[in-house]
Amino acid sequence: MELFYFVVFGGLSLVVAALELSKNSKDRITTSAAFNAFKNNYVLVYSLMMAGDWLQGPYVYYLYSQYGFDKGDIGRLFIAGFGSSMLFGTVVGSLADKQGRKRACLTYCITYILSCVTKHSPQYRVLMIGRVLGGIATSLLFSAFESWLVAEHNKRNFDQQWLSLTFSKAIFFGNGLVAILSGLLGNVLTDTLGFGPVAPFDAAACFLAIGMAIILSSWTENYGDPSESKDLLTQFKGAAVAIASDERIALLGAIQSLFEGSMYTFVFLWTPALSPNEEDIPHGFIFATFMLSSMLGSSIAARLLARVSPKVESYMQIVFAVSAFSLFLPVIASFLIPPSNVKHGGISFAGCIQVLGFCAFEACVGIFWPSIMKMRSQYIPEESRSTIMNFFRIPLNIFVCVVLYNVNAFPITVMFGMCSIFLFMASILQRRLASVAESHRTTESQDWTSMKERDPESEPLTD
Numbered sequence: 001m002e003l004f005y006f007v008v009f010g011g012l013s014l015v016v017a018a019l020e021l022s023k024n025s026k027d028r029i030t031t032s033a034a035f036n037a038f039k040n041n042y043v044l045v046y047s048l049m050m051a052g053d054w055l056q057g058p059y060v061y062y063l064y065s066q067y068g069f070d071k072g073d074i075g076r077l078f079i080a081g082f083g084s085s086m087l088f089g090t091v092v093g094s095l096a097d098k099q100g101r102k103r104a105c106l107t108y109c110i111t112y113i114l115s116c117v118t119k120h121s122p123q124y125r126v127l128m129i130g131r132v133l134g135g136i137a138t139s140l141l142f143s144a145f146e147s148w149l150v151a152e153h154n155k156r157n158f159d160q161q162w163l164s165l166t167f168s169k170a171i172f173f174g175n176g177l178v179a180i181l182s183g184l185l186g187n188v189l190t191d192t193l194g195f196g197p198v199a200p201f202d203a204a205a206c207f208l209a210i211g212m213a214i215i216l217s218s219w220t221e222n223y224g225d226p227s228e229s230k231d232l233l234t235q236f237k238g239a240a241v242a243i244a245s246d247e248r249i250a251l252l253g254a255i256q257s258l259f260e261g262s263m264y265t266f267v268f269l270w271t272p273a274l275s276p277n278e279e280d281i282p283h284g285f286i287f288a289t290f291m292l293s294s295m296l297g298s299s300i301a302a303r304l305l306a307r308v309s310p311k312v313e314s315y316m317q318i319v320f321a322v323s324a325f326s327l328f329l330p331v332i333a334s335f336l337i338p339p340s341n342v343k344h345g346g347i348s349f350a351g352c353i354q355v356l357g358f359c360a361f362e363a364c365v366g367i368f369w370p371s372i373m374k375m376r377s378q379y380i381p382e383e384s385r386s387t388i389m390n391f392f393r394i395p396l397n398i399f400v401c402v403v404l405y406n407v408n409a410f411p412i413t414v415m416f417g418m419c420s421i422f423l424f425m426a427s428i429l430q431r432r433l434a435s436v437a438e439s440h441r442t443t444e445s446q447d448w449t450s451m452k453e454r455d456p457e458s459e460p461l462t463d
Contacts, residue, residue, distance in 0.1 A: 002346055005285055008355065012292045019299045029165050029306050035158050039166045041218055042149055043173055048211035049141060050174035052112055054182035055204040056134075058287065059190065063197040067122040079401050081131040081138070086397035088132075089139030093390030094235045096140070097224030101148035101386065102215065108140035109212035116201040116208075143389040150377045150385065151222040163377055164305035167370035168298055175369060176295030180288045187284055224383045239387040248379045248440070251433040253392040256372060258426040259320065261399040262419035263365060266327065268403070270358055273330055273412050274351045277343050286355065293359040297366020304367075305374060312371050313434035319371070320427035323364035328420040329357035331413045375433075 031039075064074045096104035111133050118130030153163050189199035243249050270290075275281050304315055333350040340348040347355070380388050403415070 004347070004352055004355075005282060005289065008359065009285070009289045009292065012289065012296060012359065016292065016296050016299055019296070019303070023303070029161060031159075031162055031165065034156075035162055038152075038156065038158070039162075039169065041214070042166060043169050045211050045214050045219075046145060046170045047174045047178045048207050048214070049108070049145065051178050051182050052109075052116075052204040052208040052211070053138075053141065054179045055186050055200040055207070056116070058183060058186060058284070059197050059200045063119060063201075064127065066197055067127075069124070073124065075404055077127060077131045079404050080128055081135040082397045082400045082404070084132040084135030085139045086135075086394055086401070088136050089143075089390040089393055089397070090236070090387065092136060092139055093143050093386040094239075094384075096144045096147060096386040097235065097384055100221045100223055101144050101151060102219050102221045104140055104144035104386065105148060105215055105219070106212060108137050108144060109208045109215070111140070112137040113205045113208050116205040119198055119201040139390055139393060142393070143386045146373060146376070147224070147385040147389065148219070148222060151224075151382060152220070154382070155222060161306075164370065164374050165302070167373040168302035168305060171366065171369045172295055172298040172302070176291055176298055176366065179291040179294070183284055183287055183291070224385055224387070235384060235387055239384045239391055242381055242384060242388060243391065246379065247436050248433060249388065251429050251436065252372075252375055252379055253388075253395075255320075255426045255429050255433065256392050257395040257399065258422045258429070259323070259368060259372075260396050261403075262323075262327065262422050264396075264400045265403050265415060265419050266358070266361065269412055269415055273354055273416070274347060276412075277340060277345070277348075279345055279347050279351065281347055281351070289355075289359060290362040293362035294366035297363035297368070298370060299366075300363070301367045301370045305370060311434070311437075312374050313430065313437050316368075316371055316375075317427050317430045317434065319364050319367050320423055320430055323361050323368075324420045324423035324427060326357040326361040326364065327416050327423060330354050330416045331420070334413045 060078075061074060064077060069077075092104065092107070115130045115133040115137060118126050118133070121127065149166065150163065153166070185203065186200040189195050189203060190197055193199075243253060270286075271281075271283065274286070304310065305312065333353050337348075337350040337353070339350070376385075376389065
């Protein structure tokens, strides 16, 4: 393997280690023992849930190809997964608000375990059922757990600033370290031990079962709006009204869809972008490098969220702008660097430049997750949190399905250019969100001042 990969990985490792070891009092939040126990429990469960997801990711396409399905068949299976997330995700999100977030988290475990079981069958219909189950599980993973955490955090009367600490730790371990370890474990099971491409799915099911046992034994139930008088349609209407009546929520949904849509498109594009002439690249090592970059981003986010200034709405404008530039690098490289015509060789110079840009993008992803979670906890109403969060995923899933269906219709540079434009739009919308949020804070501060003049014992308003 070329020295370039080791230099990048080693450099990132040193930077992450330096950031974690150099934290001072300004970068740390003083918390209580009760909160630390609560935080550690959630981070452990979230890491197990993400291990169940990360173990499957690198082997889904490979497993389908081993069963003899062509690119078109596999593409339809992937579209079924995103389509089921779009169609059923909002329903299960609403049920989570009404029937309980703990039950929804347990449903995620059961649904994803069943999806893993279907991977043992080479029959297309069974695999299609597995993709549908996987799509439903994905919707629950990215809504139910966060909704449970925010509600439980508030129910236990922990400081609001501490919530950002849980978010950043969950992303650092669940989306960073666990992703790297899952990739290594999957490689050992599949290649070193020779158990085949189904083995990572069996391991994922085991991690999900362990996480489910911890949830059953240590989590309490919480709800959004458990009112028996509200059916699903009423919940949908309430969520839609909340989005339409609060510009901050609408902007947040648009920003999330633009960024995550670009992120999922990047997942499909980075391999062909780095090996246009079938260059021999170490996919697993590059993936681990990307995840290390994500850990770097989450470490930076932890420092930013621990401070009063800058506000999350402000620094995310820069993050989106940097991410837009990083995904525009393949377009720049195609114009400035002569293409290599060597088949099956090592990575080209243009490829090296793109790897660095993609690492920068993954660092932005690491900052994005805890930051968007923080903003969602501030703006989305508790009674319909899961429903609204899954509403946000509808345009995202439509976008990804369209990209998957047309992935071969456009050159890779066009696709990256489109993602860059979407990320730049996210930066503009984030600027608008910062302005609206500041306006709300000013209005609330004036209202509180007026209340204070009338009633000196009144408490300050919180966002």
